[in-house]
Amino acid sequence: ATIEDTFPWSDEVKIDHKSIVGAVKSLLVDEYVASSDLSASFFTLSKEGEGILANGSQEILVLQALIEAGKLSIKDLQQKVGKDVSKIGMGNCMKNKWAKKDGGDLVPVKTMDEVTDDVQAALKTLSDADGAANGMDDKVVTGLKKRKLISQVTRKSFKVTRGPQYAPTRVKKAADLTKEMLDSGAWKTTPFKPYNFTTLGEKVGGGYLHPLLKVRAEFRQILMEMGFNEMPTNKWVESSFWNFDTLFQPQSHPARDAHDTFFIKEPASTVSVPEEYYERVKKMHEVGGDGSIGYRYDFKREEAFKNLLRTHTTAVSSQMLYKLANQEGGFTPQKYFSIDRVFRNETMDATHLCEFHQVEGLVADYDLSLGDLIGTIETFFKKIGITQLRFKPAFNPYTEPSMEIFGYHPDLKKWTEIGNSGMFRPEMLRPMGLPENVRVIAWGLSLERPTMIKYRINNIRDLFGHKVELARTRTAPVCRFDSVLESDQ
């Protein structure tokens, strides 16, 4: 029960060989049969080759014509034997020195007896051997190939024997469990195809959330767990008054240059601010108060009323603290947070865009200290997996003391600046009407940077904007951090 070679066998059984190959492959999957590969290499004659086999080579036909006519002009020769034959045959006659030129004519040099048609003979040999070139001179075969008279063909066929699962009748195996099988109970007897465990499953389809906003959701969650209350930051246009002046940022501060801040053409100016408070802020800048010497310059209303796109969410924090100081019943301790967009007129590069998200947290309470700030910051960063922190003295116009936060980043495996922090200056808090020993500790960071580290994104343009690669959104994992729980310690 063996088929030695499926190819000759296909002739015997009068079935197309291709169909047999298909059948063998199908049977192989279920191991009804086993097979070994056979291959045979042989030559087939091109159309031109077949022509030569039947009529002789072009050079013989040309010589014959010349001998018959004695001499022929090229034009006459073409007419006699045809254009194609004449072109190839003439060239080969000249090369073999069978004919020569005589003025405008060609004349034969050899008689028919003096020449042999080697090409026709070689083709015949090949044809008689069913294309097998065994024993033929390589040069001759190469010559024929070069003249495109023959081409090599490799034929694949099989030797087929019985396989381990051989059976006289074939039962087709099922690819999947179907409703019909359940209904009929056929699943009990149906053999199943083995499953390919080395391919990925189907894509799930459906929708996807943006990576940055997944991180935003997680950060919001963390801050709320820490008892922080969200501030209403849906206010992109601000007055310079709230964005800078109330924070005790002098009107000549470089951050208030058009190089850093987007100012508004329309509506260019703020319509109104709380006037009493405005006067207190102005006084603090100009002459100080509450123990401060102030900045000692002329505070300008038009500068305070310049509208801008907020450069930080602290513009909102300032308003929240003002409200807290002036609420009915007076100040009560609070913890606030926000995550929202801010705008900077910066030169854009791989890590800077004109708009980005700022994460900000602040605690307002009596007698808070730098120790409270460090403790709060540590709690927050532990929750996003950063446990080693260092604090560098720094300068912010509206915080004193100020600290830059450096963290040993477990993903980057190095120390890097991860945020900024400080205690709001008395010159900011006192004009709001907050009691003297109320202090406000605050820290902030960008949302983009931790997201880029988390999702291994090198260019911020791949994260924010219409040019992002959507595949990144599709493949982004859920946002979770190796948070360190207090109970673990």
Place this chain on the structure above:
Amino acid sequence: RTYTDEEFDELCFEFGVELDEITSDREEAAKSSTSKLSKKELAKFSDAVIYKIDVPANRYDLLCVEGLSRAIKIFLNDMDAPTYQVKKPAGDEATTATKMTVEKVNTDTIRPFVVCAILRDITFTQERYNSFIDLQDQLHRNLCRQRTLVAIGTHDLDSVQGPFKYDARKPSDIQFVPLTPDDKGSFAAPDLLHFYETDPAAKHLKPYVPIIKDSPLYPVVLDANDTVMSLPPIINGSQSKITLQTKNVFIECTATDLTKANIVLDTVVAMFSEYCAAPFEVEPVTVEYQDENGSLVDSYVTPLMYTRREKATVEYCNSMNGIQLTGDEMVTLCNKVQLGPATLCDDGKVLEVTVPPTRSDILHAVDIAEDVGIAYGYNNIVKKIPNTNTVGGEQPLNKLGDLLRDEIGRAGYMEVLTHGLCSIRDNFTALGRAVGPAVSLSNPANVEYQVVRTTLLPGLLKTLQHNKSASFTQGFKLFEISDVVLPDNEWVVTDTIVGSKNARRVCAVYAGPTSGFEIIHGLVDRIMTLCEVAPEDEYMANSAKSKEEEYRVSKEGWTYTIAELDSTDTVAGTYFPGRAAAVLLTSPESGKRIQIGTFGIIHPDVLNNFDIQYPSSCMEIDLEALL
């Protein structure tokens, strides 16, 4: 002692400056991408090690190597903080060289103030000279705000003749040989400014030209012989040029802000008086302002070298930092951070420190407390969790937004995050809408930042445009929930009206082989279901009565319906005619139908404007209406 780079980095960190980079001129030149230099060319650059250090923006005394190394040495207790002395010379010089007369009427029109000082018997080396110039550049850049507030002029005192004058004169009357260009002889001021504006060789001076260019009078500093010493804030005269051989230096700072002028002058003097024969000594200059009749109206002596005593209680410094130090310990720490000599008073409860002229950043006791903290070491402070008990919470609008984001994601839409700023074209004309009110920027960085968007749609359409190669056969669905900004002159937040208001929107698009109008329509219905808003009966009349309707939960008095969008609506141009709908909401508050959004098939012209090849539909509705 010698520091390794790591130890130096650590020291910088503790002190509060940042060691940014360790490099050399050669290394910088090799890195420069503009020109590839050969080894031989590179060898011409110095390989002397350069430490690039970031200093806090309010510490002008750390802007030169003299000040920074002095501060760090004091921080390490390697030296005592210097005491600066303003010392009048004996004899005649006091009345001639050391006087500056200001023609107040004239200077008031352009640059009112001047302050001066003289450094006697100074010794420059090339290194010191470079640092002297560099400090002036640094100060000009930040504290002086590109010379608008203050401009520093330094002169070889022996090449000019006191007393000096500060005036503002008609530009054409000012004629002198400037420092730059140094080979073209004398210029009249208007020609000189024109030269700076146009000549590439003077492009570093071009930015300062506009500060005075259009003024009828230009400020000018002159000596007793009317020799022009400087044309502030632009250039000095060549006559008083400082060289390595200069022994006596006259410094003038002209300004529009007198406080800053004094800070600048004090800083320069404090840094470079170190190289005087009597270190840290400076000679004062009397500045007299006179009116048009030559009568004295004001006068003062500079430099102030303003040293004052400030107090902070020991308790306050401890409490701010969360530390427990004794008064005596604080006194020692104050000396480290240049607030010495410090003493204790009021039974040791109050710390009194000396604020030197270099510490113009000290405004309040809090600044003293901070310096105590820095000297103590922030990383030595014991951390604690504040006892502030509060309940966390979120903004209802943000909460609704996040809940809907999850739901719309579940509905098969992909979330995008697009820019709030866009061009007028993208926001209006490309959407087939007339240019309407929007918050516009006065200094857009490029055309993409002309206005704050009033619709989320351009961001989504541009996302489609950038994803042409994606497969649209299954339909491509995008959404975003974010803010737009609308002009609004009545919106009050914190007793403040800025003239605009944010609006939170939800926007979605579908693009595919067919327009997907019903798909987007379905999303609108879905959002309403999620927000507990029931369809009006009439609206449902032609829908197959689904059993699901029996389970619908909705808020009392909240219903919605849709209607064909009025062709005069401001957004109608975005949609294919006859395939645009208005979403109409009735709430108990309004008691009537209010249009809160639209949806429909996007007009082929709009698709073309955004280079989108597939039929698309979109929706955009106001989320705040559904709160």
